[in-house]
Amino acid sequence: MKKTVFFGALAVAGLAAGVAAAGTLDDVKARGKLNCGVTTGLVGFAAPDANGEWNGFDVSVCRAVAAAVLGDSAAVEFVPTTGKTRFTALASGEIDMLARNTTWTFSRDVDLKFTFVGVNYYDGQGFLVPKDLGVSSAKDLDGATICIQTGTTTELNLADYFRSNNISYEPVPIETNSEAQQQYLAGACDVFTTDASGLAATRATFENPGDHVLLPEIISKEPLGPLVRHGDNEWGDVVRWTLNALISAEEMGISSANIAELSAGTNNPEVNRILGTEGTLGEMLGLDAGWAKNAIAAGGNYGEIFAKNIGEDTPIGLARGLNAQWTNGGLIYSPPFR
Amino acid sequence: MTTLTDPPKESFRLGMLIYDTRYRSMTIQIIALIGFLLLLGWLFNNTAQNLQELGKEPSFRFLGEPAGYDINQRLLDYNSQSTHMRAAFIGLLNTLVVAVLGCITATILGVTIGVLRLSNNWVVSKIMTIYVETFRNVPVLLWIVFAMAVMIETLPAPRAFKGEDPTATMKLYDTVAVTNRGVYIPEPLFSRSLGDVHFLGTSSFRFDVSMDLVLLMAVFFAGLYVSIRIKKNANHVQETTGNRPRTWHLRLAVIAVPLIIVLAALGFHLGYPELKGFNFRGGIHMRNSLIALWLALSLYTAAFIAENVRAGIMAVSHGQTEAAAALGLRPNRTMSLVVLPQALRVIIPPLISQYLNLTKNSSLAIAVGYMDITGTLMGITLNQTGRELEAVMLTMMIYLAISLSISMVMNWYNERVKLEER
Numbered sequence: 001m002k003k004t005v006f007f008g009a010l011a012v013a014g015l016a017a018g019v020a021a022a023g024t025l026d027d028v029k030a031r032g033k034l035n036c037g038v039t040t041g042l043v044g045f046a047a048p049d050a051n052g053e054w055n056g057f058d059v060s061v062c063r064a065v066a067a068a069v070l071g072d073s074a075a076v077e078f079v080p081t082t083g084k085t086r087f088t089a090l091a092s093g094e095i096d097m098l099a100r101n102t103t104w105t106f107s108r109d110v111d112l113k114f115t116f117v118g119v120n121y122y123d124g125q126g127f128l129v130p131k132d133l134g135v136s137s138a139k140d141l142d143g144a145t146i147c148i149q150t151g152t153t154t155e156l157n158l159a160d161y162f163r164s165n166n167i168s169y170e171p172v173p174i175e176t177n178s179e180a181q182q183q184y185l186a187g188a189c190d191v192f193t194t195d196a197s198g199l200a201a202t203r204a205t206f207e208n209p210g211d212h213v214l215l216p217e218i219i220s221k222e223p224l225g226p227l228v229r230h231g232d233n234e235w236g237d238v239v240r241w242t243l244n245a246l247i248s249a250e251e252m253g254i255s256s257a258n259i260a261e262l263s264a265g266t267n268n269p270e271v272n273r274i275l276g277t278e279g280t281l282g283e284m285l286g287l288d289a290g291w292a293k294n295a296i297a298a299g300g301n302y303g304e305i306f307a308k309n310i311g312e313d314t315p316i317g318l319a320r321g322l323n324a325q326w327t328n329g330g331l332i333y334s335p336p337f338r
Numbered sequence: 339m340t341t342l343t344d345p346p347k348e349s350f351r352l353g354m355l356i357y358d359t360r361y362r363s364m365t366i367q368i369i370a371l372i373g374f375l376l377l378l379g380w381l382f383n384n385t386a387q388n389l390q391e392l393g394k395e396p397s398f399r400f401l402g403e404p405a406g407y408d409i410n411q412r413l414l415d416y417n418s419q420s421t422h423m424r425a426a427f428i429g430l431l432n433t434l435v436v437a438v439l440g441c442i443t444a445t446i447l448g449v450t451i452g453v454l455r456l457s458n459n460w461v462v463s464k465i466m467t468i469y470v471e472t473f474r475n476v477p478v479l480l481w482i483v484f485a486m487a488v489m490i491e492t493l494p495a496p497r498a499f500k501g502e503d504p505t506a507t508m509k510l511y512d513t514v515a516v517t518n519r520g521v522y523i524p525e526p527l528f529s530r531s532l533g534d535v536h537f538l539g540t541s542s543f544r545f546d547v548s549m550d551l552v553l554l555m556a557v558f559f560a561g562l563y564v565s566i567r568i569k570k571n572a573n574h575v576q577e578t579t580g581n582r583p584r585t586w587h588l589r590l591a592v593i594a595v596p597l598i599i600v601l602a603a604l605g606f607h608l609g610y611p612e613l614k615g616f617n618f619r620g621g622i623h624m625r626n627s628l629i630a631l632w633l634a635l636s637l638y639t640a641a642f643i644a645e646n647v648r649a650g651i652m653a654v655s656h657g658q659t660e661a662a663a664a665l666g667l668r669p670n671r672t673m674s675l676v677v678l679p680q681a682l683r684v685i686i687p688p689l690i691s692q693y694l695n696l697t698k699n700s701s702l703a704i705a706v707g708y709m710d711i712t713g714t715l716m717g718i719t720l721n722q723t724g725r726e727l728e729a730v731m732l733t734m735m736i737y738l739a740i741s742l743s744i745s746m747v748m749n750w751y752n753e754r755v756k757l758e759e760r
């Protein structure tokens with residue numbers, strides 16, 4: 001008899017587990033808040049300002065999704081994650097999506113079971129060194145002590161690069177960007193390596209950014225983008241098309257300045273479809289018609305977000321480069337809204 | 339006339355399971371057991387179900403795949419092409435290194451502080467009280483991070499040793515370099531080395547044993563054995579004649595002379611660290627992460643051990659000390675011959691827990707980037723492979739095994755020093 005009770009309970013538990021894994025979109029709507037995983041602090045990409053308000057390039061993606069789903073770009077709970085904790089946080093459902101300078105790789109997609117919904121920054125791994133070290137190429141780094149963040153593609157690329165060039169190094173594994181910065185500035189490591197965008201963002205916070213240089217070598221491809229769990233395609237679609245809406249908005253010339261005016265209706269059918277005055281795209285996603293309009297209104301289009309957080313007029317000073325619209329010779333390209 | 343009636347025969351009713359004290363405890367236990375099994379089943383089932391939904395069936399095959407990352411402190415050969423299993427093994431050795439170093443230092447410090455805290459000298463005992471209270475009342479994680487921060491911020495970088503007019507110099511006649519990346523000390527080298535013997539082929543647990551070390555150990559223990567024989571002999575002479583022969587120079591010689599001869603035969607010399615390029619090369623590099631972790635764990639645990647030692651000593655009745663004094667023993671000898679041996683019985687059981695605590699606390703290594711088993715298997719490996727459940731379970735089992743081994747050894751020792759009761 002004990003046995004039957006036991007198995008009965010197992011069946012009930014199984015049902016309970018099944019129910020718990022319902023759609024993320026419904027969960028977010030019911031909760032009224034989006035749980036978004038970000039960095040522990042990388043100025044320009046995701047960092048709280050003096051008032052505790054999160055800002056940055058990745059944060060803007062979270063805010064756009066919250067605006068699209070909940071109509072309120074402030075309805076986001078930002079969850080700081082380290083390179084190591086981010087995937088567990090996403091897989092366990094602690095966060096609904098992750099926007100944390102995360103590289104789209106085969107194994108993260110196929111083996112770790114995450115869906116990358118797109119790329120919001122095309123990057124590559126670089127090296128930051130103090131100028132007075134007198135190093136001009138990464139090939140001169142034989143025997144150097146290098147700070148790396150653990151749990152990243154960075155540490156794997158680094159091992160490969162030094163092995164294939166037959167030179168040695170001493171890795172200093174570090175949890176967060178701020179610890180790396182502390183060790184690097186104190187000279188406990190000669191070199192700091194991570195995504196070149198992250199290096200630029202880190203260097204901008206130094207007292208004398210001019211004393212540090214990026215070496216010319218970019219040793220990897222790092223397409224960074226937001227990601228969600230495998231197995232919930234409806235939710236994946238919401239995040240994917242929110243990102244695409246931001247990108248298309250730049251291409252179509254929809255900006256935070258003219259969005260109110262354009263929402264009254266234009267003679268460009270695609271603009272109308274995005275802004276919800278034509279067609280039923282929002283309904284297909286399970287959102288209301290103004291979803292993309294809200295997302296774009298939250299922080300502007302892709303270009304505006306880029307310029308405001310990491311662009312050439314900010315201390316970080318990144319050029320658009322690969323991240324220009326395809327129409328300007330870059331790789332940023334959204335599929336059509338139709 | 340009396341009629342005999344049978345005592346009313348009790349029939350079993352269900353309610354008796356609860357109201358009858360004969361059955362009640364049994365009922366409660368069975369219900370609790372069922373509840374526990376249900377909970378366990380639910381946990382297992384839920385985990386399995388969720389993993390399946392994610393498409394991640396538990397599997398340990400990832401342990402055989404190349405790890406892909408480098409580890410700075412490695413006692414055995416390892417590179418980024420080695421397997422995850424090998425990385426875990428290297429991490430395990432690093433855990434053991436810091437645990438063993440930490441336990442030894444903590445014991446020495448703890449015993450000294452515990453004894454000094456009972457000193458009649460007011461200043462000394464107050465200083466020890468302050469030590470104990472500061473160290474045990476601040477979380478060990480803070481001590482670890484603090485030790486690391488102090489090293490990184492206050493010690494010179496290798497760069498400072500460079501140039502015409504360096505701002506930092508090596509210590510102890512240019513043999514030791516103290517930098518914010520760690521301390522470089524001379525290493526023992528043998529110019530006529532006997533080489534290494536390799537074990538376990540190409541498996542993940544392969545290791546080499548230095549024949550020089552084996553020989554030196556053999557010579558040392560042989561010397562120790564002879565030395566103990568000499569002592570026994572001296573005891574015997576003392577018991578029969580009443581005079582104790584002076585033997586310490588002989589006992590020292592039988593250990594030291596053969597060792598020196600073997601060292602000379604092997605061509606023993608020291609390799610000194612030297613600044614080359616970005617870093618010091620040669621010598622033994624004790625990384626800042628190891629030193630910070632080792633120091634913080636030892637200082638922290640020593641505070642607890644000191645309290646155990648103090649409690650143990652106070653548990654020995656004062657009459658013992660007075661009796662020893664009456665026999666003419668000096669205070670030092672009273673402590674080492676009369677009080678401590680008895681106190682040990684009280685000290686050892688809590689000491690076991692302190693060793694276990696220290697070993698488990700060493701998993702905080704990741705805070706300073708020390709690559710122990712938590713940093714490798716449960717850190718980078720878990721993260722790069724996404725095998726949370728498997729990695730965490732394996733790590734838990736490894737810590738369990740280490741802890742059980744420590745308790746076993748210590749319990750055996752406890753048996754040995756126990757008072758023989760007749």
Ligand SMILES: N[C@@H](CCC(=O)N[C@@H](CS)C(=O)NCC(=O)O)C(=O)O
Nearest residue numbers: 039040041102103152153176177198
């Ligand atoms: N793109 C790499 C590296 C990501 C990464 O760790 N980036 C650093 C610097 S660009 C970061 O975001 N640090 C912020 C933090 O420490 O929270 C990956 O996905 O593995």
